[in-house]
Amino acid sequence: MLSVSDAEAIILNLVQPLDQQQDTELVDLFAATGRILASPIASQLDFPHWDNSSMDGYAVRYQDVQDCSTENPAVLEIVEEIPAGYQSQSTLQKGQAARIMTGAMIPEGADTVVMQEVTHREENRVFILAAPKPQEFIRPRASYHQAGTQLLPQGIILNAPEISVLAAAQCTLPRVFRKPIVAILSTGNELVTPDTPLQPGQIVDSNQYALAVLVKQSGAEPLMLGIIKDEPVTLKQAVAHAIAKADLVLSSGGVSVGDYDYIEQIIESLGGKIHIHAVAIKPGKPLTVGTFSRSLSPLYFGLPGNPAAAFVTFWRFVQPAIKKLSGLAEGWEPKLIKARSRHELRADSKRETYLWGQTFLNREGTYEFQPASGSHSSGNLINLAQTNSLAILPIGQTLIPAGEHVLIIHTAHCK
C-alpha cells in the first residue's frame, strides 16, 4: 500500500496552482488580510525616503564636534528647527547646528546627529558635551530598500507586516489570487442534516460542516453541496456538478469496499483517472484521489466517511493541496515538530498512525503532547474536540512510552 509520504508527493505533484494572470483580483489593503500575493511588488520609493534622524537632538557637522567633551564642549549656533514632516531650507555651515526631531530630514551640510541627552542649550546656542561617532543617529536614504527593486515576492500570505509594507509603498490595490472554490459533498443513505429528527440508523452529516470550516480556515471558499444518496445516477450527477463548479472537490464516504461505495466507479464513468486508491494511514486508509482532465483541475478527493478519518486525511493531504492550489509559493507540507508525550501512545505498526490530542508549550519552551482521552476510533468525533495537533507513529512502531519524544503536526494554534 502507498505510504503517506508517497501519497503526499503524488498529490502535490497533481496540484496545479491557480493561474497568475487569470485567477487573480485586486483588493484593497484591509481586504488583503490573509490573501496570497499574485505578483511581486516593486516600489518606486526608497526606504527611508531621505536621510533622517533616529533621535531627538541636533544635526551637526562631524568635523565641528569630533574632539569635544564635557570639559571642552563644542559650542554651535542653532540656525534652524526641523520637526518631522518639514524640509530644511538651509545648508549647515561651520559652527552651526540644527535642532532636529526623530524622523525629520537631515539638513544639507549635516552628517551626524548628537542626541539631546549629551547637549546643553542656552537660547540659540547648543553645547555638545560628548563626541559622537561619524554619521551617528542618521538613517541613510535607501538603507532599508532601494527604489525599483523587489519589495515583496509573489506567493506570500499578506498579514499585518506585509500589509503595512504595501501601505508604506502606496500600493493600495494589491493583486492577490482569488480564493479557490472547494466543493463539498457528503455521501450516504444514513445521513441527515443537523436539524432533522433522527430515525433509527440515521446519523447527522457532521463532515459537511467539518470540511467547510477546514476549507474556510485554509483560505479557500467552501461550496457546500449537501447530502447525496448512495445511488449511482444521483451521485454521478452530483459529482459532475461539483467538478464543473470547483477547483477542488471533496466528498466523504463511499470510498471503501462496501456494497454502496460508488465513488471510484463514478469518477471513472465521468472520464476521470484514479491516482490513489488507498494509503497506509490510520485512520484514513480508504482515500481516493482522482483527476478528470489533462489540466488536472479539479483535483478530486474521496475522503473516508468516518469523521476522524475525514479530519486526519484533510489535515494530512487536503490542506497542503489547498495551500499549493491557492498560489502559496512554499510551505505546503505540514511541519513535523518534536514533542514529549505525556502518556503512552500505541499503534498497530502496520500503517502510519495519527493520534489526535492537544499540544502545550511548557515553561521550558518545549512541546508536550496530551492524547485525547477515550477511543481513537475513526468513528469517534466527540473526543476530536479541542484537538490542536496529531501525533504520528511511523510504520513499525507499536509504542511510545510516556515521557518519550513523538513527532506531531499542529492542526490549530497550541496553548
Ligand code: AMP
Ligand atoms: P463510508 O466510508 O461511506 O462507509 O462511511 C463510513 C462511516 O462514516 C459511516 O458508517 C458513517 O458512520 C460515517 N459517515 C459517513 N459519512 C459521514 C458524514 N458525512 N458525517 C458523519 N459521519 C459520516
Ligand code: MG
Ligand atoms: Mg457510506
